[in-house]
Amino acid sequence: MNTAKKRIWAIAGGKGGVGKSFLSTNLSIDLAQKGNEVALIDGDFGGANLHTFFGVNQTRVSISDFIKSSQLSLDDILMPTGVPNLRLASGAHDVIGMANPKQMQQAKLIKAIYGLRVDYVVIDLGAGIAPHTLDLFLMSNSGILVSAPEPTSVENTYRFIKSAFYRKLKNVMVHSGVRAFLEQITESKHEDNPRTPAELIAKISGINAQAGETLKYEIAAFKPKLVLNQVRTPSDVRVGFSMKQACLKYFGINLDYVGFVEFDNLALQSIRARQPVILHSPEAVVSHSIRRVGHNVRQNYHLVPTT
Numbered sequence: 001m002n003t004a005k006k007r008i009w010a011i012a013g014g015k016g017g018v019g020k021s022f023l024s025t026n027l028s029i030d031l032a033q034k035g036n037e038v039a040l041i042d043g044d045f046g047g048a049n050l051h052t053f054f055g056v057n058q059t060r061v062s063i064s065d066f067i068k069s070s071q072l073s074l075d076d077i078l079m080p081t082g083v084p085n086l087r088l089a090s091g092a093h094d095v096i097g098m099a100n101p102k103q104m105q106q107a108k109l110i111k112a113i114y115g116l117r118v119d120y121v122v123i124d125l126g127a128g129i130a131p132h133t134l135d136l137f138l139m140s141n142s143g144i145l146v147s148a149p150e151p152t153s154v155e156n157t158y159r160f161i162k163s164a165f166y167r168k169l170k171n172v173m174v175h176s177g178v179r180a181f182l183e184q185i186t187e188s189k190h191e192d193n194p195r196t197p198a199e200l201i202a203k204i205s206g207i208n209a210q211a212g213e214t215l216k217y218e219i220a221a222f223k224p225k226l227v228l229n230q231v232r233t234p235s236d237v238r239v240g241f242s243m244k245q246a247c248l249k250y251f252g253i254n255l256d257y258v259g260f261v262e263f264d265n266l267a268l269q270s271i272r273a274r275q276p277v278i279l280h281s282p283e284a285v286v287s288h289s290i291r292r293v294g295h296n297v298r299q300n301y302h303l304v305p306t307t
């Protein structure tokens, strides 16, 4: 194991029920089956449920114990899942208020994730755009957005991308005038607000030229990945390409469309059988699709339209 090469994948999505936990679980198993040491972190502090996907009971110790304790390390709370090479840090479930961890608690978790001695860390994030969710997304090497092809889910995905991007900018922009400007445009819907990345770059360069250069770099470097889940038709699959185009046009952000997973009742059946689909039905179409997504994330591949 070479921890210097450790990769962190964060699985996010604007909306609940799109399949973030489903994909986190199955992608982690795929990585573990390929011989990688994997830590799966249940980062959905409001609705931690990853243990159910594995058919294991809620573990004795969870992320909330780690956060509260000065003795426990994150490694101490990683529990076996029954899948060789894959351990799970169960989500916070017993602490009121843990749904929105404080800045310091969150910093402790982030530092511990960076320190884990494994090949891959996969973080299953909660729905929505809470600050700790955005920060866990931004700390990853691969931020993977899960969306269903429905318009509501697509909208929420755009909202997530925009929020994550602005949070990133606020983190990297040190010039006080630029920070004040960013505060102002994220909190108001003024008609003078920049509408395209080019306008944003022009405005920020006007305040501070150096900040304008940083912004150009950050826009190019921010490349979230997109997985469409629960697709039912070829036109659902194409939604991924239109989302990619829209992101580029309206935010100047490159979205890498890394794959799609079909809607399949096996996903539900496997949860009832308390066994992840990739173990339950390894040769099913969905299991192949999940492995293809994993492959594309690892290889930095993305889909291109066939026509």
Ligand SMILES: Nc1ncnc2c1ncn2[C@@H]1O[C@H](COP(=O)(O)OP(=O)(O)O)[C@@H](O)[C@H]1O
Residues within 6 Å of the ligand: 013, 015, 016, 017, 018, 019, 020, 021, 022, 023, 229, 230, 231, 261, 262, 263, 264, 265, 266, 267, 268, 271, 286
């Ligand atoms: N590709 C799929 N086909 C059928 N059902 C799915 C699929 N992906 C997820 N589901 C089902 O949708 C429900 C919500 O999935 P989950 O992963 O818990 O969502 P999230 O973590 O985004 O809230 C689960 O019951 C799951 O089995």
Ligand SMILES: [Mg+2]
Residues within 6 Å of the ligand: 020, 021, 022, 044, 125
């Ligand atoms: Mg979930």
